[in-house]
Amino acid sequence: MTGAAKELAWSLIPAYALGATEPDEARLVEQMLANDAEAARELARYQDLSKALLFSTPVATPPPALEARLRAAISAPMAATAVSAAALAARPPANPSPAPAPTHALSKPRHWPRWVAAAAGLAAVLAGGWMIRELAVTRDQQAALAAQVTILQEQQESLTTQLATRDELLASVVAKSGEHYVMEPTVADSAAIAQVAWLEDSSLAVLRATNFPPLAEDYVYQLWLIKDDERVNGGTFQVDSAGCATVIFRPDQSLEEFDGMGITPEPSGGSPGPTAPAVVRAQL
Amino acid sequence: MTLYTQYGNLVFSLAVRVLREPALAEEITQDVFLKLWRQPDRWNPALGQFSSWLLTITRNAAIDRLRRENRQPSLAWDAEAEIDDYTLRTPSAADQVAWFDGQLLRKLLRGLPREQAELIELAFLRAIPTVNWRTAWGCH
Numbered sequence: 555m556t557g558a559a560k561e562l563a564w565s566l567i568p569a570y571a572l573g574a575t576e577p578d579e580a581r582l583v584e585q586m587l588a589n590d591a592e593a594a595r596e597l598a599r600y601q602d603l604s605k606a607l608l609f610s611t612p613v614a615t616p617p618p619a620l621e622a623r624l625r626a627a628i629s630a631p632m633a634a635t636a637v638s639a640a641a642l643a644a645r646p647p648a649n650p651s652p653a654p655a656p657t658h659a660l661s662k663p664r665h666w667p668r669w670v671a672a673a674a675g676l677a678a679v680l681a682g683g684w685m686i687r688e689l690a691v692t693r694d695q696q697a698a699l700a701a702q703v704t705i706l707q708e709q710q711e712s713l714t715t716q717l718a719t720r721d722e723l724l725a726s727v728v729a730k731s732g733e734h735y736v737m738e739p740t741v742a743d744s745a746a747i748a749q750v751a752w753l754e755d756s757s758l759a760v761l762r763a764t765n766f767p768p769l770a771e772d773y774v775y776q777l778w779l780i781k782d783d784e785r786v787n788g789g790t791f792q793v794d795s796a797g798c799a800t801v802i803f804r805p806d807q808s809l810e811e812f813d814g815m816g817i818t819p820e821p822s823g824g825s826p827g828p829t830a831p832a833v834v835r836a837q838l
Numbered sequence: 839m840t841l842y843t844q845y846g847n848l849v850f851s852l853a854v855r856v857l858r859e860p861a862l863a864e865e866i867t868q869d870v871f872l873k874l875w876r877q878p879d880r881w882n883p884a885l886g887q888f889s890s891w892l893l894t895i896t897r898n899a900a901i902d903r904l905r906r907e908n909r910q911p912s913l914a915w916d917a918e919a920e921i922d923d924y925t926l927r928t929p930s931a932a933d934q935v936a937w938f939d940g941q942l943l944r945k946l947l948r949g950l951p952r953e954q955a956e957l958i959e960l961a962f963l964r965a966i967p968t969v970n971w972r973t974a975w976g977c978h
Binding site: 569572574604605610611612620621623625696 | 839842846847848850851852854855860863864867868871872875887889890893894897935936937938939940941942943944947958961962
């Protein structure tokens with residue numbers, strides 16, 4: 555391929571990617587592509603642009619009747635639809651006196667002024683090159699953000715697992731070493747139960763709740779420590795789908811100084827005092 | 839019909855863009871989905887992303903109809919049209935990226951001189967070979 559032919563073929567790459575070349579122009583581009591990796595890369599960039607053009611359309615909503623017609627056509631026998639399609643094809647043109655197609659231009663692909671190709675190529679190159687860069691930058695940013703989100707999600711999962719493991723270990727240690735209190739259900743047919751293990755030396759308590767009834771989304775369970783008929787907030791928690799929870803808390807005073815404990819359902823964020831009957835309760 | 843729910847808007851929108859006539863665009867949309875229903879094997883992953891392939895056959899079908907109806911492509915470049923705040927109904931992440939790219943491109947096209955934007959519109963959506971562009975421009 556001569557230098558001039560290659561130059562022409564190169565200038566046709568944007569139009570080729572858009573499917574806007576004549577057959578002999580397309581052959582010229584394809585000849586170059588067969589032996590020129592750089593040209594192939596250039597074409598790939600413009601093909602990305604062509605793909606993006608498919609999605610650059612303003613959204614128009616089809617009428618609901620179209621879906622109904624499509625359903626009917628799918629249900630209809632093939633033959634009937636074929637007849638309908640044939641009738642459609644035989645339909646007279648929407649424009650009864652169309653302007654003649656410029657076939658003379660199509661039949662003389664080599665007789666057009668160079669400036670037209672230059673202008674067209676330049677427009678496509680300028681527009682295409684600029685847009686491709688913009689798209690590439692945006693795509694790179696999207697990819698970087700997606701990678702960051704993935705890393706953060708992995709970190710969060712890892713931390714959640716570590717916390718759960720730590721809680722389980724701590725609960726296990728406290729349960730084996732400290733004082734134990736059992737909070738019994740307040741309703742006869744309830745299976746809810748809560749166990750509190752208390753480690754005096756480290757002022758650490760572990761609450762294990764099991765078989766607690768599920769709550770509405772905007773509700774939590776709240777632990778109350780009772781002393782002289784006064785209710786002190788011990789913290790809020792949620793149970794899992796099985797009605798279980800393990801909660802570590804550090805009361806301000808020794809549990810032995812309280813008269814009792816109870817757990818009530820409360821609105822999210824907790825309440826200053828119990829607003830519902832206790833689910834479980836214990837006398838200390 | 840799931841495919842129609844997910845891609846019907848995109849197919850119809852592209853057909854309207856090429857044909858500039860909603861009634862014809864409805865026919866094209868119906869034809870495209872009917873053919874897909876009857877020949878689901880027409881697409882295979884080797885052909886690339888499904889949505890790109892679907893929109894390509896829509897574009898081709900619409901251009902065929904333009905030619906069959908012997909219509910002159912119009913140069914009604916919608917430079918002033920607002921970018922749609924539209925949420926794709928397809929669950930594919932690749933479709934979401936393609937849609938984002940496409941809408942960004944549309945925004946960028948609006949920044950081009952009108953004749954350049956129209957040129958790209960003509961070349962891509964109407965498949966007018968370079969040789970015909972001077973006719974479309976009224977050059978001799």
